[in-house]
Amino acid sequence: MWSQESFNERAPYFVEATPCQQVAHLTKFFVPSQVRQKFPNDKQLAATCAESYLGIAITASDGSF
Numbered sequence: 001m002w003s004q005e006s007f008n009e010r011a012p013y014f015v016e017a018t019p020c021q022q023v024a025h026l027t028k029f030f031v032p033s034q035v036r037q038k039f040p041n042d043k044q045l046a047a048t049c050a051e052s053y054l055g056i057a058i059t060a061s062d063g064s065f
Contacts (some may be wrong), residue, residue, distance in 0.1 A: 024057035
């Protein structure tokens with residue numbers, strides 16, 4: 001993840017009930033504000049004091065995952 005102008009590795013990260021779960025279904029997901037309130041069970045969001053979220057699935061050139 002990108003945070004505070006650097007990459008941070010956080011593992012393991014369980015995606016159920018998180019914004020990342022939305023990316024898996026939609027390929028793009030953006031929450032401009034109050035992301036912690038919208039995903040209160042996401043411990044990583046709470047730990048990083050996240051305010052917003054942008055997730056984009058990484059795909060092959062043909063669009064497959």
